[in-house]
Amino acid sequence: MKKILLLVGGGHAHVYLINKIIKEKQKFKTILVSSSQYQFYSGMASAYIENIYSDNDIIFDLKKLCKLGEIEFFEEKVIEIDPENKNVILKSGKKIDFDVVSFDTGSELKIDNKYLDKEKIIGIKPLTNLKKIKEKLGDLKLKEVRFLVIGAGAAGIELSLAIKELEKKNE
Secondary structure (H helix, E strand, O other): OOOEEEEEOOOHHHHHHHHHHHHOOOOOEEEEEEOOOEEEOHHHHHHHHOOOOOHHHHEEEHHHHHHHOOOEEEEOOEEEEEOOOOEEEEOOOOEEEOOEEEEOOOOOOOOOOOOOOHHHOOOOOOOOHHHHHHHHHHHOOHHHOOOOOOOOHHHHHHHHHHHHHHHHHOO
16 A cells, blocks of 8 residues: 655645656655645745736646646645544545645734734735735825835845835836
8 A cells, every 4th residue: 555645735845846746756645735726936926016927927726736746636724633643634524644744834924903904904924815915006006005014034025125116117
């Protein structure tokens, strides 16, 4: 019986691994569980916000990629992990056994909206929020709005510069 490699999340590391599996004959069964069939490429996020890239440029299809590598794909969320019995439970109730598991789910920001205006705050994570950010920016008169980018390191600086460029383009 083949060993089972379970990949939870469709982040960069797992996409790299899936590409390796496609190129080399796998000696094990691989399963990918991701909450979305589509993954945003974070390296293009600021240029996407600046309208240099479109949705089609920045998004790739995990399900299609898995098909190329004969990898089973589940568009679901893992809600429980049982490391002792080596399985996970999906939101649908399905149980998936594994021999080896890897997590590459990215981060998700929890913003406490108790004291803040919920409509004015959009976290960049998960990356699916990029679409919301882009739509929100498109609805605003950028010269009349003040932006605050908190954290995010180099990505935060890139996002700030992209918004500044948008502002210049819309003058």
